[in-house]
Structures are given as C-alpha cells and as structure tokens.
Amino acid sequence: MQTTHQPAPEHLADAASRLQCIGCGEECTSMGRDLRCPSCGDLLEVVYPGWKTSAGMRAAGLEEQALKSLWRERRTLGLPLDRSGVWRFREVLPALGDGHNPITLFEGNTPLHEMPLCARAAGVDRLQAKHQGMNPTGSFKDTGMTVAASFARREGFRWVACASTGNTSASMAAYAARGGMRSLVLIPEGKVSWSKLSQALDYGALTCQLRTDFDGCMRVLNEVVQRMPVYLLNSVNPYRLEGQKTAAIELLEQLEWEPPEHIIVPGGNMGNSSALGKAFVEMKELGLISAVPKISIIQAEGANPLVRTMRENGGRELISVEAHTLATAIRIGHPASWKKAVRMLAATGGTVEQVSDVEMALAKSEIGADGIGCEPASAVTLAGLKKLVKQGFVRPNESTVLVLTGHLLKDPEFTLKFHRGDLFAGTRSEKAAGCLAVKQRGPVVLEASADAVMKALEAAEKA
Numbered sequence: 356m357q358t359t360h361q362p363a364p365e366h367l368a369d370a371a372s373r374l375q376c377i378g379c380g381e382e383c384t385s386m387g388r389d390l391r392c393p394s395c396g397d398l399l400e401v402v403y404p405g406w407k408t409s410a411g412m413r414a415a416g417l418e419e420q421a422l423k424s425l426w427r428e429r430r431t432l433g434l435p436l437d438r439s440g441v442w443r444f445r446e447v448l449p450a451l452g453d454g455h456n457p458i459t460l461f462e463g464n465t466p467l468h469e470m471p472l473c474a475r476a477a478g479v480d481r482l483q484a485k486h487q488g489m490n491p492t493g494s495f496k497d498t499g500m501t502v503a504a505s506f507a508r509r510e511g512f513r514w515v516a517c518a519s520t521g522n523t524s525a526s527m528a529a530y531a532a533r534g535g536m537r538s539l540v541l542i543p544e545g546k547v548s549w550s551k552l553s554q555a556l557d558y559g560a561l562t563c564q565l566r567t568d569f570d571g572c573m574r575v576l577n578e579v580v581q582r583m584p585v586y587l588l589n590s591v592n593p594y595r596l597e598g599q600k601t602a603a604i605e606l607l608e609q610l611e612w613e614p615p616e617h618i619i620v621p622g623g624n625m626g627n628s629s630a631l632g633k634a635f636v637e638m639k640e641l642g643l644i645s646a647v648p649k650i651s652i653i654q655a656e657g658a659n660p661l662v663r664t665m666r667e668n669g670g671r672e673l674i675s676v677e678a679h680t681l682a683t684a685i686r687i688g689h690p691a692s693w694k695k696a697v698r699m700l701a702a703t704g705g706t707v708e709q710v711s712d713v714e715m716a717l718a719k720s721e722i723g724a725d726g727i728g729c730e731p732a733s734a735v736t737l738a739g740l741k742k743l744v745k746q747g748f749v750r751p752n753e754s755t756v757l758v759l760t761g762h763l764l765k766d767p768e769f770t771l772k773f774h775r776g777d778l779f780a781g782t783r784s785e786k787a788a789g790c791l792a793v794k795q796r797g798p799v800v801l802e803a804s805a806d807a808v809m810k811a812l813e814a815a816e817k818a
C-alpha cells in the first residue's frame with residue numbers, strides 16, 4: 356500500500372486537551388491503532404484539564420456569557436471555520452494546531468422542529484425534534500467526522516477506514532474525499548440501505564460488502580488496522596465524539612440555554628448518546644447551564660444489548676445479542692461504546708427502553724405526518740417516548756427533545772414498503788402490523804384524466 360507519509364501508530368493530543376482511558380483512568384500520550392488504551396485496552400476520551408470547571412475556564416480566559424455571544428455571532432461570519440456548526444464551538448473541541456485546517460462540509464447548524472402531532476401521539480404538551488439528518492451527508496455522523504477526519508489528515512494518514520451500518524461509511528467517504536484521503540468501508544452484505552451504499556460509492560470509497568453482520572465487520576476491521584497503516588474512524592475514535600457533542604451545544608443555544616428536561620436518542624454502537632451526555636455534563640461544569648437533561652436511549656427490541664445489560668446486571672457487564680431489526684442503522688448486537696453509555700445514563704439520570712419494529716414504523720409515519728422525514732432508526736425515539744410517558748418517567752408537562760439521527764431519504768425502500776403495506780408481509784409481526792393500515796398512503800395508479808384524479812380526491816376527502 357502506498358502512503359504519502361508513514362504515520363506513527365499513535366498520535367498525541369494537543370496541549371489543551373488530553374486523552375484519558377475510561378477504564379484505568381490513565382492519561383494517554385499515545386493510543387493503539389485500535390484507538391484504545393495501550394495499558395488496559397479500554398476506550399479513550401478527550402478531557403480538558405484546563406477548563407474542567409467554570410473557575411478553570413475563567414482562568415483560561417473563557418467567560419460564559421462571552422462564549423455564548425461569540426458562538427452565536429460566528430454563525431453570521433464568513434470564515435469556513437465559523438460557518439461550520441461544529442467548528443464554531445472550537446473552544447470546547449480539541450485543537451488541530453497551527454497550520455492544520457479542518458476538513459469541513461459546513462456540517463451542523465441543524466434545525467429544531469416543533470412536533471405538534473407527535474406530541475399528541477406521545478401524550479406530552481410539547482415536543483421538539485433536533486434533526487441531525489439535515490447534515491451534509493444526511494446523518495449526525497458528519498458532526499463527528501469533520502473532527503476525526505481532520506485529525507487523521509493531521510497525522511498524515513493516506514487511508515481512513517470504518518465498519519458501518521451505512522451512515523458512518525457515507526460520512527467518512529465524503530470527508531475523506533474532501534480531505535484528499537482514501538477510504539475503506541466494511542459493511543454487512545445485504546443489510547445496508549441502497550442510499551447509504553450509493554453515497555460511499557459516489558465519494559470514491561473502496562467499499563467491501565462482507566458476508567457477516569456489523570459486529571463481524573468491526574472484528575475484521577480491528578484486525579486490518581493492526582496490520583496496515585489505516586486510521587480507524589468508527590465512534591471508538593474519541594475525536595468523533597467531540598464533534599458529535601456540538602449537537603447538544605447547538606440545541607442549548609437554540610433553546611436560549613434553557614436545557615430541556617428530557618432528550619431521547621436512538622442507541623446503536625452508543626457513541627452518539629455518550630457524546631451528547633458528555634456535552635451536557637461539560638456545559639454544566641463550565642457554568643453555561645444549571646442542570647443536565649435526562650438522556651434516555653431507545654433500542655430496537657431485536658437489537659437491545661444495552662437494554663438487557665441495564666435490566667439484567669445494572670450495566671456491569673455487556674450482554675451481546677444477535678441483532679435483528681428493520682432499522683438497519685441500529686442493527687448492532689455488541690456496541691463498542693456501551694460503557695460510556697452506562698456512565699452517561701448514571702450522570703444524566705436517563706433510562707433505556709426498547710420498541711418493536713411495528714411501533715417504530717408507526718412512529719416514523721407520525722413523524723412524517725408532522726412534515727418531518729427521518730430514517731427508521733430515528734423513529735425509535737418517538738416510539739420509546741410513548742412508553743416512557745406511559746411509565747411516568749416523562750411527565751406530560753416536561754420539555755422533551757427527540758434526536759432524529761438520519762434523513763428520510765436514507766432508506767426510501769422502508770418507507771415505500773410501509774405505504775404499500777408489505778413491510779411486515781410474511782413476518783411474525785404481520786398481525787401486529789394491522790394497526791398500521793390507517794397510516795398507509797400507497798401511491799395510486801390512474802388513467803391520465805381529470806375525472807380519475809377528482810374521484811381519487813373525493814375518496815381521500817371521505818377517508
């Protein structure tokens with residue numbers, strides 16, 4: 356394999372931030388090629404000893420009010436770094452260092468939507484949705500990828516790589532292309548939506564469909580990174596999570612720094628929920644907010660390792676599962692960042708819940724009825740919220756934000772099958788899916804005449 360410059364297997368964090376192991380707590384000046392702690396093999400995270408508290412932050416010349424105005428003001432400025440909804444928060448991100456520009460596609464700055472029909476469906480007074488699917492490649496992955504891909508380029512890597520259920524690969528391939536790097540994608544054959552696969556191809560990735568599931572792809576990739584100088588861009592990469600933090604910071608900004616009581620997020624490999632939790636905890640430590648929202652993680656019933664882990668042993672030991680769900684993005688049975696998620700749940704007071712594919716499909720159509728499209732995995736949030744309201748964990752008058760992680764067009768096949776009524780045909784859920792009929796709006800084929808269209812209109816009006 357050709358390399359422009361043979362990078363060292365490890366790289367150093369910059370002066371203001373440090374890498375620390377979440378297991379043994381050791382500060383790491385290097386990380387293994389699998390991006391884990393060289394001493395104990397656990398995951399690493401970025402910490403900022405300089406500003407861990409608001410007093411520390413003031414000492415570092417960062418003042419709460421000044422930071423809030425600076426971040427908001429940057430949205431109106433023209434510099435690429437300021438126009439990025441990630442890098443405009445650069446005071447709370449690891450620095451790339453002088454002479455290194457970030458690879459940006461102007462990610463972040465995503466909308467926060469009111470969801471009135473969904474609020475009614477869930478039984479809450481008010482509900483909002485932060486749409487991370489409105490990022491450049493259509494998923495939340497871009498916010499993390501801009502940071503981690505930039506670090507990969509800073510370290511001189513020619514190849515970056517990931518195992519993926521589709522969105523990470525689409526995002527990585529795009530940022531690698533923008534940054535002049537090659538990308539290697541490992542995806543489970545037949546279990547990734549065509550939209551996501553086509554993105555990776557268009558951005559020039561070497562795309563390998565492996566005859567296994569996501570967890571199998573991850574195992575193979577871990578071996579590849581040990582044997583070749585390729586930079587791992589899965590969410591075990593601590594820099595990914597730093598970028599993904601900014602969705603929470605931006606949400607707080609959109610809410611005038613009044614944190615909601617609840618955040619509901621889908622759980623797959625658990626990087627995102629951990630990143631959001633980290634952001635809220637840091638914002639509180641810095642004095643930018645006074646309370647941390649409860650972050651709850653929702654999984655698909657057939658891909659529920661965290662739910663089982665929390666319920667069966669209180670989060671002490673991961674219970675892996677063989678994952679099955681139509682929400683291919685979260686078809687993950689052995690989540691890499693489960694320990695970070697357990698810690699996040701404890702720090703924020705959130706909970707875990709699971710939903711069936713039928714409940715998820717119903718919720719997706721309800722989100723659509725509010726005029727907002729999302730991919731199936733994102734819709735577990737609304738389905739899960741309904742359960743949390745029934746259990747009394749979320750009270751109707753509490754402010755709640757759903758995190759929609761991917762765009763509707765990420766999985767059009769799911770949506771088409773849903774509306775044609777054959778999403779669950781021939782499956783064990785066929786009977787349970789009967790309740791979806793009222794939501795189905797399959798396309799009608801008509802003669803090309805005004806009469807035929809008007810008849811259809813009249814029928815729709817009466818329905």
Ligand code: F0G
Nearest residue numbers: 519520522523623624625626627760761
């Ligand atoms: N929602 C979507 C749309 C996703 O693509 C993913 C993960 C998740 C939720 C779960 O996020 O892993 O941070 O808990 N997709 C990964 C991928 C695994 O490869 O694209 P998580």
